[in-house]
Amino acid sequence: MIGRLNHVAIAVKDLAAATALYRDTLGAHVSQPLPQPEHGVTVVFVELPNTKVELLEPLGADSPVGKFIERNPDGGIHHICYEVDDIIAARDRLKATGARVLGTGEPRIGAHGKPVIFLHPKDFTGTLVELEQA
Ligand SMILES: C[C@H](C(=O)O)C(=O)SCCNC(=O)CCNC(=O)[C@H](O)C(C)(C)COP(=O)(O)OP(=O)(O)OC[C@H]1O[C@@H](n2cnc3c(N)ncnc32)[C@H](O)[C@@H]1OP(=O)(O)O
Numbered sequence: 001m002i003g004r005l006n007h008v009a010i011a012v013k014d015l016a017a018a019t020a021l022y023r024d025t026l027g028a029h030v031s032q033p034l035p036q037p038e039h040g041v042t043v044v045f046v047e048l049p050n051t052k053v054e055l056l057e058p059l060g061a062d063s064p065v066g067k068f069i070e071r072n073p074d075g076g077i078h079h080i081c082y083e084v085d086d087i088i089a090a091r092d093r094l095k096a097t098g099a100r101v102l103g104t105g106e107p108r109i110g111a112h113g114k115p116v117i118f119l120h121p122k123d124f125t126g127t128l129v130e131l132e133q134a
């Protein structure tokens with residue numbers, strides 16, 4: 001069911017500092033910051049030849065990344081995103097297995113303009129999983 005790796009997301013406290021690290025120290029192409037108020041994050045994309053890394057900075061008081069940064073003040077890997085061909089079919093199949101789909105369970109538009117859902121990390125080997133419609 002899951003297809004390509006779409007991105008790995010790293011939560012950071014300071015997006016400007018993390019951007020400089022990836023751009024200047026690691027020599028990657030990093031996009032301009034994109035605020036995603038519906039998701040409570042500001043994101044930049046680190047464009048790699050075979051995939052993307054997203055750097056996420058908390059945005060707003062209720063950011064899902066805020067608590068994570070409190071627990072991991074140096075930042076850390078926050079989630080992994082796989083592509084699926086049919087997000088509704090994927091969601092329904094996962095729900096039928098008892099996996100917890102986070103939020104309302106309805107897909108929301110993610111940072112790439114495509115519908116996404118999130119799966120509880122406790123149901124997926126301690127890793128928050130995002131699924132994105134391919
Ligand atoms: C837009 C863009 C895009 O790509 O399109 C994005 O990705 S936006 C990305 C930002 N959006 C999201 O993350 C949305 C989905 N996330 C959520 O709903 C929430 O963050 C959540 C349910 C995963 C965790 O919520 P929370 O922090 O309030 O939960 P708690 O603090 O109660 O934590 C419950 C247990 O889960 C663990 N836990 C929490 N967050 C993570 C994580 N990212 N990875 C692995 N484990 C995690 C905690 O350590 C704790 O474990 P223990 O009990 O053992 O201590």
Ligand SMILES: [Co+2]
Pocket residue numbers: 007009054079081130
């Ligand atoms: Co993501």
